[in-house]
Amino acid sequence: MKPSAAPFRQFVLKVASRCDLACDHCYVYEHADQSWRGRPVVMSDETIAWSARRIAEHAGRHGLPEVHVVLHGGEPLLAGRERLARVADELRGALDGVCAMDLRVHTNGVLLDEEFCALFAEHGIKVGVSLDGDRVANDRHRRYANGRSSYDKVIRAVELLRRHPELYAGLLCTVDVANDPVAVYEALAELDPPHIDFLLPHATWDRPPPGLGAYGDWLIKIFDRWMTDGRPVSVRTFDSVLRIRDNRSSLTESLGPQPSDLVVIETDGSYEQVDSLKTAYDGAPATGMGVRDHCLDEVARHPGFGDRRSGTAGLSAQCRACPVVETCGGGLYTHRYRTGSAFDNPSVYCADLLRLITHVDEAVSGLAPHAFRAADIAALAAGYGEGGAIVALEGVQRSLRRALLGRVGAVATSPEAWRLLTLVDQESPDALNAVLAHPYVRVWAVLCLTGDADDAHLSAIAVTAALRAGIETSLRVPVRDGALHLPGLGRLDVGPVDTVTVTTGDGWFAADAGGRVRRVDLGAAERVRPVPGWSPVRRLVLGDLSVALDDVDPYRDCHEWPVADRLGEAELERWSGLLRDAWTLIVRDHPAYAPALAAGLTTIIPLVPRDDGRQISSAARQAFGAVAVAAPSDAVTLALLLIHEFQHVKLGAVLDMLDLYDAADTSFYYAPWRDDPRPLEGLLQGTYAHVAVADFWRVRRVLDEGAAARKAAIQFAHWRSQTAQALKTLNDSGALTETGRKFADAMTASVGRWLDEPVSPGAEDEARRRAEAHRETWARSAPLRG
Incomplete structure (x- = not known):
């Protein structure tokens, strides 16, 4: 038989199809494919023997120096010690003289004891344990069917492995953005694992994960802490990004363009593709083949494996145009699924992966991402801030805008617009940044992601970026209210059409609205030769x-x-x-x-x-x-x-x-400049603004004359006292973070100096009357506010 071009090197043996926990995020039991219900509870002796024979046959045919086998489930320890020993013996016997074997078991840990450890030591089996962090994080999902916690038993298992370090393979943690990322990392790192693997929860475009868009930032917080700690433990995701940067292979199928070399053998002996595909649709991982009747070379020619072995060429057009595609590799194959287009899509985690990879790249390139001088923070907190501080803030905004654009692009209905944007970014990133810097591009992106706007504006952003970059291109752009809108440049009235074809050149663009073409030359030319309907x-x-x-x-x-x-x-x-x-x-x-x-x-x-x-x-x-x-x-x-x-x-x-305050605070507070009670962020915003208002009138009372000076004195007296009161409310709220308290302290120091500055008794009296009148009016209206 003709060997397949790309042999399998990793084999997952489902030795048990049931589990003793009821984790609500499990892809085997809680997602679309429910084939586990019709499979044997454990792998039979015959299936074990056939599996070992097929793996050895495949390794010998392809001259593999080593294969990697993972005993999996369900929960593999439910297969029992005797059956697991039989699996190990069959595999080693079949592979003896053929190739080496790395044999592991992936368990939830609740059954692990000294006898299992003795068995694993005898057969050279390393043990990986699933643990999602501290008690709160782990028990959010990993519980028994009756709701009981699994945490204590899992920790006992990990402590057992720490006493047998030769068996300890590492910890696998499924990410939940509801958990504190640093607390999760610290809890795992304290257990001295050789490796930590942070796994994105299996999801598709049909069934997106909760909190989509927050996973990149969640992992970034851990990455930053991990780097600060000196990378004390191998983290598979981070190490893979760093290895790919150095032109080395990825350590995970979730990153990198390398072809998949993994196959699953279920308890009934059927071959399956990667089992996370159970998330996509019922029957998604099936091949229709089994160990008794089919060799692994036949399985390797199954179309499902071919799709995952074509590298970047097999990715969607949007992925191929992405600047981080060689690192991302399109993400995990499962996560690309959408009804109608199957797997020809970016990962549902596209924006998160883009954000993480970009951040890691900046960090290890020596570009401390968004480094902020303490002096800049202090100056801003006092109410001012030099230009350099604003430039630093703009750097943060640039990253946020790019992340938002990536999230919109991941679900965009115009792949042509996304390809054009990535082309501009490759050839002239400053041009793209200039367009994204227009304030209302971010407003649109947020509205788009919340479902309050469509993604049609993406095409207008793309042609505007191409225009700024001087790239010659042509793109269909949707029309809004009878006009073509180019953000930051202007509006061209085009009449009652749905779309126009926009052609761009160096300093000009032309819009074709159903055969009516108008060319606009930008800069000085548009003032010399104005085009009817063009409003720059x-x-x-x-x-x-x-x-x-x-x-x-x-x-x-x-x-x-x-x-x-x-x-x-x-x-x-x-x-x-x-x-x-x-x-x-x-x-x-x-x-x-x-x-x-x-x-x-x-x-x-x-x-x-x-x-x-x-x-x-x-x-x-x-x-x-x-x-x-x-x-x-x-x-x-x-x-x-x-x-x-x-x-x-x-x-x-x-x-x-x-983070200046606790976002969980739901209280409302009195604000001297508003007739309605304000949430904490609203009070903080208003207080910061009125530090500057008080300062403005402090200066005007000295520089102005006559009635203007008297007005300024009253305003100064009023707003310095009311801002000081608002700062006290903020500090008394108990909801400021440590950073928030320091920020408020700097504002208080500014206002505190002004409280001692003299103003006329008349100005003080008038300021006091105004404050009392506002507070009384506010208090009287409280019942009406409910």
Whole structure:
């Protein structure tokens, strides 16, 4: 018989098909394939003998120097000591003189005792144990059918293996993002395992895992701790990423493009593909062949194995275009399944793998990812922050935006758009970063992932990135409300069509709407030869400050107040004058805020003014770099609003990087600037913003004259005391983390210095009256708030 081109080297023998635990995340019993119900409880003597014979026959035919065999289940120890000894004897007898064998057993550990250990020592069997972390983490899933904990018995088993280190193969942990990653890592590492294997829970696009999108960050927290600890234990996932970077083979089938060389033999002797395929659909791992009638070379020619042996060529088009495909390898084959397209998809964990691999690559390349100087954190906590601190925050945002884009791309309906984005990233990553830096790209991505927007905008992002990179390409782009929207560049009205074909070149693009083609030349050319229906984003450059006045982006309407439509020339001129005067005032009178604004404020969204003349402004949590403002009557007010709202922008980015409070806190608190009670993050955001408000009026009371100075003194007296009170509320909440307390302490130090600054008795009295009146009104409305 003609040998197969790619022999099997790993064999999983299902020696028992039942289990003594009832783990609710088990792929054998809890997922689509239920074939275990019709299989023998244990592997028969005849099946054992045939399995050993087929493995030896295959190894000899292919001249394999060694094979790896894992005794598995269900729970393999339920097969009993005598049967396990028979399996070991049959395998070693058949392979004697053919090749070496690495023999292991994978167990949940609850039955492991000294007699089993003696058996394993006699037959050279190493033992791997499943354990998901500390007691809380492990017992979240690994319990008996009656709900009893398995933890104590598993720990007893591991301690037994620690006394027999020659048998101890390592620990296998199924990831649950509900568990604390560092606590899980510490609990496992304390048990001195030779290896730890963190396993993503088996899932598909039809049945995604809970918390999808959080697995990459969960593993990153462990990776960072593992690196800090000096890599004290082998972690298979991390080691595999590092080995692939060094052009070595992966240690796991879940990573890398290497072909699969594993086959499963069930208790009835049937051959199966990797058994995680039981997650995909009923019968997914079946081959229709068995040890009595078929040799392993016949099994190797089964189409299911062929799909998994073609390397990157067998991956989806989206995977092949990905910059980390040689490391990721498309992820585990099972995790790519989706009804309709079978396995021709990226892994359901695509975005998580991209995030993890990118982070590991940055870390080991000596680029301390998102390194943040203590001085920068201290300056931000005090209420200010130099440009360098904002640049560091932007680095965090860039990674978040890329991770979000990867998650959208993993499920995108336009693989052409994703391929174009990966091409731009390979040829001109700065161009892609420039497009992703537009604040409302992240707003769209979050809406898309929560089901509140579709992924059509991905095509517009792709052609905008290609345009910025000067790449010549053509792509169909969906139309929204009769217009083509290119984020950060502008809007082209195209009429009542569903899509347009956009062609890009160096500094120009053309849109074909059903045969009507319009070309737009960007830069100075679009001002000299304006194209009907083209509304470019206008940019105002004032010394160190360069901001887009964006009145066309379709996702800018995410603020508390309505956004303004396209500004006319007179309105644009008024905005230009106001912003020029406000920036001059900030640089001259409030210079502590200017560097951060110049480095981080990229976009202003004009709002519709209120009919009652009340001034309004806003910052959106997902829109780093942008503030929304209704044009005020004077530059002093605009300067205050810019400083105030950019405080929210800064703190939002800090919260993306640092945990300042316990997210589980559900209490609501009094905030002196609001008529409604606020959650802890809302109180923290408002307090941080009003540190700057108090500081602004502190300066204005000295620089202004007459009525303006008196107004500023009252405002300063009011907001310094109210911000100090809010800081006390934060500290008394008991919900700040240690980092959060330090952050609040720095704010308190800033405000505390101002409490001793003199103001007139009249200003103090008026400030006190305002505070009391607000508190009384708030208290009276409490019953109405429920």
